[in-house]
Amino acid sequence: MTALTGKTALVTGASRGIGRAIALRLAVEGASVAVHYGSDDQAAGKTVGEIEEAGGRAFALRAELGVPGDVDVLFAGLTDRLAGRPLDVLVNNAALASAGSLAETTPETFDRLFAVNVKAPFFIIQRALPMMADGGRVINISSAATRVALPELAYAMTKGAVNALSRSLAQEVGSRGITVNAVAPGPTLTESSDWMGATSDLEGRLGAANALDRLGQPADIASAIAFLASDDARWLTGEVLEVTGGWFLGPRI
Ligand code: NAP
Numbered sequence: 001m002t003a004l005t006g007k008t009a010l011v012t013g014a015s016r017g018i019g020r021a022i023a024l025r026l027a028v029e030g031a032s033v034a035v036h037y038g039s040d041d042q043a044a045g046k047t048v049g050e051i052e053e054a055g056g057r058a059f060a061l062r063a064e065l066g067v068p069g070d071v072d073v074l075f076a077g078l079t080d081r082l083a084g085r086p087l088d089v090l091v092n093n094a095a096l097a098s099a100g101s102l103a104e105t106t107p108e109t110f111d112r113l114f115a116v117n118v119k120a121p122f123f124i125i126q127r128a129l130p131m132m133a134d135g136g137r138v139i140n141i142s143s144a145a146t147r148v149a150l151p152e153l154a155y156a157m158t159k160g161a162v163n164a165l166s167r168s169l170a171q172e173v174g175s176r177g178i179t180v181n182a183v184a185p186g187p188t189l190t191e192s193s194d195w196m197g198a199t200s201d202l203e204g205r206l207g208a209a210n211a212l213d214r215l216g217q218p219a220d221i222a223s224a225i226a227f228l229a230s231d232d233a234r235w236l237t238g239e240v241l242e243v244t245g246g247w248f249l250g251p252r253i
Contacts, residue, residue: 003230005030008087010078012036012065012124013094015043016056017190018141021218022225023047027056029226031089036061038094065094066115071123079131086133089229091119093141093163097192098152099248105154117158122165135177137229140166141221142240143186148248159184163240170238179230179237186244188216211246220245 009026013019015037023033024047033051036059037044044060058069059081063074078087095117099109121140128138150156163182171182187188187193187206207215224243227233 002030009089019093021222025222032057067122142182186247
């Protein structure tokens with residue numbers, strides 16, 4: 001028996017990147033995983049296929065977040081597929097990466113960023129809680145950009161909101177034994193992190209800022225999520241857990 005045998009999990013934005021690694025890992029731990037995605041049917045199918053090939057259970061759920069009715073679409077599909085089973089683990093991972101620098105951000109891109117990164121997780125949680133088992137897990141993916149200054153101001157603001165949401169929600173649902181935590185990755189190599197290599201040595205410089213001397217891999221983040229989803233993390237709630245390999249801990253002297 002594995003840590004999540006018999007449990008169900010919803011991972012938003014699980015068609016690629018960190019979300020895919022989380023979905024794969026939760027499935028390895030025994031969960032039946034709802035692989036949510038926005039538009040890329042092929043990538044979501046790949047995640048589900050990999051889980052099934054490894055002997056796990058998963059299904060894809062398409063719902064574009066940040067548009068009217070988004071959460072209704074997501075939960076219509078989820079309710080149908082769970083067929084009366086409770087939801088045990090919710091991982092709010094889907095997010096837009098950036099609206100650019102202060103100068104580049106427009107009111108429209110700012111609103112879109114907050115709609116996908118803040119409003120959608122808030123209302124997903126609101127809808128998920130009534131169908132969540134007591135002792136369930138809510139894990140919100142934040143970013144180390146809430147501690148380290150980066151040019152993407154609006155993005156960092158959305159993740160600050162995620163941290164605040166996580167702490168207050170932990171208080172609200174604690175009496176049900178539900179834990180709520182935020183996980184804050186540092187720079188992590190995914191299919192969409194080409195930007196790190198965009199300027200010649202940015203990837204190298206970001207990696208050199210890590211105590212562990214390299215950039216993160218999606219599986220590094222997924223390991224932390226598997227722990228938080230497990231019974232071993234039952235006494236851990238309301239925390240922002242940085243999973244960065246020790247990113248910008250201090251000057252290297
Ligand atoms: P990613 O590779 O860009 O993947 C994003 C996922 O979210 C995809 O599955 C995408 O699905 C989905 N998604 C994006 N916008 C959506 C929308 N409007 N509606 C529905 N689904 C949507 O992201 P990632 O780099 O793995 O990042 C995952 C999480 O970690 C995010 O919360 C991010 O802020 C955080 N994070 C990442 C890093 C990093 O360096 N990678 C660092 C710190 C924090 P479709 O493609 O199908 O739309």
